[in-house]
Amino acid sequence: MNKKAFGNKLVASPYIVWSAIFIVVPLIIMVYFSLTDQNGAFTLANISDIGKYKKAFGISILYAAVATLITLVLAYPMAYFMTKLNISSQRMLFMIVMIPMWMNFLIRTYSWITILANTGLINTFLSKLGLGPLRLINTPGAVILGMVYDFIPYMILPLYSVMSKLDKSLLEAAEDLGSDAFTKFRRVLFPLSKPGMISGITMVFVPSVSTFYISQKLGGNKTMLIGDTIEYFFNLGPTYYNIASAISLVLMVMILVCLFIMNRCGGNDEDGGVLM
Amino acid sequence: MKLLSRLYIALIILFLYAPVAVMIVFSFNSSSSVWVMGGFSTRWYEGLVKNTVMLSALEHTLIIALLSAIISTVLGTAAAVGITAIRNRIAKKAVMSVTQIPMMNADIVTGISLMLLFIFFGKLIGLDESLGFATVLIAHITFNLPYVILSVIPRLRQTDAHLSEAAMDLGCTPVKAFFKVILPSISTGIVTGFIMAFTLSLDDFVISYFTCGHYQTLPIVIYNMTKKSVTPDTYALSTLIFITVFVLLILYNILQTKSEKKRTEIRRV
Numbered sequence: 001m002n003k004k005a006f007g008n009k010l011v012a013s014p015y016i017v018w019s020a021i022f023i024v025v026p027l028i029i030m031v032y033f034s035l036t037d038q039n040g041a042f043t044l045a046n047i048s049d050i051g052k053y054k055k056a057f058g059i060s061i062l063y064a065a066v067a068t069l070i071t072l073v074l075a076y077p078m079a080y081f082m083t084k085l086n087i088s089s090q091r092m093l094f095m096i097v098m099i100p101m102w103m104n105f106l107i108r109t110y111s112w113i114t115i116l117a118n119t120g121l122i123n124t125f126l127s128k129l130g131l132g133p134l135r136l137i138n139t140p141g142a143v144i145l146g147m148v149y150d151f152i153p154y155m156i157l158p159l160y161s162v163m164s165k166l167d168k169s170l171l172e173a174a175e176d177l178g179s180d181a182f183t184k185f186r187r188v189l190f191p192l193s194k195p196g197m198i199s200g201i202t203m204v205f206v207p208s209v210s211t212f213y214i215s216q217k218l219g220g221n222k223t224m225l226i227g228d229t230i231e232y233f234f235n236l237g238p239t240y241y242n243i244a245s246a247i248s249l250v251l252m253v254m255i256l257v258c259l260f261i262m263n264r265c266g267g268n269d270e271d272g273g274v275l276m
Numbered sequence: 277m278k279l280l281s282r283l284y285i286a287l288i289i290l291f292l293y294a295p296v297a298v299m300i301v302f303s304f305n306s307s308s309s310v311w312v313m314g315g316f317s318t319r320w321y322e323g324l325v326k327n328t329v330m331l332s333a334l335e336h337t338l339i340i341a342l343l344s345a346i347i348s349t350v351l352g353t354a355a356a357v358g359i360t361a362i363r364n365r366i367a368k369k370a371v372m373s374v375t376q377i378p379m380m381n382a383d384i385v386t387g388i389s390l391m392l393l394f395i396f397f398g399k400l401i402g403l404d405e406s407l408g409f410a411t412v413l414i415a416h417i418t419f420n421l422p423y424v425i426l427s428v429i430p431r432l433r434q435t436d437a438h439l440s441e442a443a444m445d446l447g448c449t450p451v452k453a454f455f456k457v458i459l460p461s462i463s464t465g466i467v468t469g470f471i472m473a474f475t476l477s478l479d480d481f482v483i484s485y486f487t488c489g490h491y492q493t494l495p496i497v498i499y500n501m502t503k504k505s506v507t508p509d510t511y512a513l514s515t516l517i518f519i520t521v522f523v524l525l526i527l528y529n530i531l532q533t534k535s536e537k538k539r540t541e542i543r544r545v
Contacts, residue, residue, distance in 0.1 A: 011355075011357050012371070014355075015354065018418070019371075022390065022414060026389035026390050030392055077284055081284055096292070099521060102479065104479060104494075106481060111295035115294065117311060149295070210385070217502065234388070248384065248385045251385060255385075
């Protein structure tokens with residue numbers, strides 16, 4: 001692009017100052033807190049203590065990965081089928097998928113308690129049939145369900161926007177050249193929908209791996225995710241801010257490494273993927 | 277195949293809306309249980325109107341959402357214009373990478389890091405309580421900015437730079453050329469950015485949770501409510517929020533279709 005851009009770069013300076021103070025400096029302060037004790041003296045104790053929370057890190061990554069995979073498997077056909085409808089139905093469905101996203105996610109998570117609880121809707125129904133009660137709430141399954149439910153719109157929407165812009169003649173060409181449905185998917189649809197998958201996976205994995213509300217409500221007190229651990233120390237007061245920052249720092253580095261690897265594997269997109 | 281795909285779409289919609297339906301039904305429960313329906317009643321809605329904690333939280337949420345959306349839209353639009361004018365590739369890349377940090381980072385990390393900043397500087401200038409209105413507002417502006425910038429930049433790229441040159445050749449000052457030529461052509465990006473900023477701010481829980489101090493927004497109050505015993509009043513509140521969002525979105529959609537129709541008509545003329 002050799003088009004001459006309009007404007008002066010100076011108008012970006014208020015923003016550049018803002019982002020330096022409120023994006024870069026906070027991260028530096030977080031590093032500072034991670035490497036000091038409560039009196040401000042240098043220490044590596046916080047970082048070496050991270051090992052104690054291995055389990056929380058492990059469970060968080062495991063749950064988030066499973067939830068992301070389920071979300072992808074559920075969302076992919078949904079997005080694909082959406083593109084097959086006429087334009088006005090597509091637009092309506094787009095809105096239907098988006099509306100829950102604009103509702104408070106705390107409540108949406110909370111409503112699942114009504115459905116899953118021991119005396120909840122599913123178990124009431126089962127007991128009328130003479131079955132049950134099943135233990136649904138306070139299980140790892142419930143936590144993963146909560147993650148899938150809360151974040152599935154973030155997977156459907158980018159997939160849909162990539163697929164709806166896809167050149168239909170490519171699929172037809174594949175068909176003309178004798179591809180069966182699976183080959184068409186593997187050789188054409190899948191590679192072309194990759195940018196949508198990458199942004200979808202990012203937008204589901206990052207909030208899932210760092211959540212603390214979903215696990216508190218649907219997992220009972222048994223599942224301590226990494227988000228719960230950070231929130232727990234935060235609530236204990238200023239004495240524990242150092243360890244809370246150290247855990248946050250490790251979480252951040254871990255997420256960035258995951259995203260970096262994924263972007264490398266998925267082929268880097270110049271525009272930074274699809275936002276929505 | 278067609279039937280199967282319709283069925284699949286229906287099942288996903290059922291999954292998305294089952295908890296919403298449950299919430300609406302139980303918000304009209306006459307008993308205070310969220311598992312057993314007692315009978316129909318609107319008492320939880322009546323209770324909400326008298327709930328001063330909730331009402332003031334709603335006011336806080338709206339103030340923060342509106343202010344942060346306006347400020348981030350102005351700051352972000354200026355930033356987008358400035359960033360596209362940066363020639364140095366490395367400088368541009370650096371600015372864009374920093375811009376993406378709040379989007380890529382987990383909310384909890386953004387929240388904690390901002391909280392530490394506020395407490396750190398609060399201590400430096402000797403404040404006992406550094407968290408409050410100003411800190412939530414700053415936090416919200418900070419996480420809204422990338423979304424505004426990234427929705428304006430693509431529009432700027434599509435805009436023909438020669439247009440503003442032409443305007444200046446015809447005697448416009450650069451500022452006037454911006455407002456007369458560039459601004460109208462990037463307005464859809466600005467509006468999208470504003471709407472995104474507003475809704476993100478309205479819905480934010482995690483970052484507000486760490487930065488709000490005693491200035492409680494609605495999600496924080498809801499969080500505190502769901503920590504205690506479970507009563508249908510939370511459901512009543514969310515039903516109201518749901519209906520508001522639903523109506524607003526439908527209105528927005530109708531307006532959009534109308535303006536699109538108008539545009540195609542103009543093109544035809």
